Amino acid sequence: MTQSSTRFISYRSCPSNKKIALEDGAFITVPAKGDIMINQNKILKDFLLVLKLFSSLIFVHKLITDFHDLVFFSPTTSQFQDSNREDDWI
Helix, strand or coil: CECCHHHEEEEEECCCCCEEECCCCCEEECCEEEEEEEECCEEEEEEEECCCCCCCCCCHHHHHHHHCEEEEECCCCEEEEECCCCCCEC
C-alpha cells in the first residue's frame, strides 16, 4: 500500500466499495490499485493506493510468495535475495 500515485508504473480504479480497515477501526476507500517497480527485476502487482497513509507498506508474505525471495531485516536496512541465488543480495 502506498499514499502516492506517482510510485505506480500503471494503475486502475478500484470499485468504490473496496475499503481497508485502519488500526482505529475506521474504514477508508481504496481509489486505485496497480503495479509498482521495486527494481529493474521486480514488479509488485495489485499494490493499493491508500491516500491517508503516512508511508508505504509492503507485506513480507507477498514478497516471499510472489518472488520466492528471502528477506533479511536489520535495525538499519532490509535486503532481498532471490532464493535461487544465495550470493546475490539486493
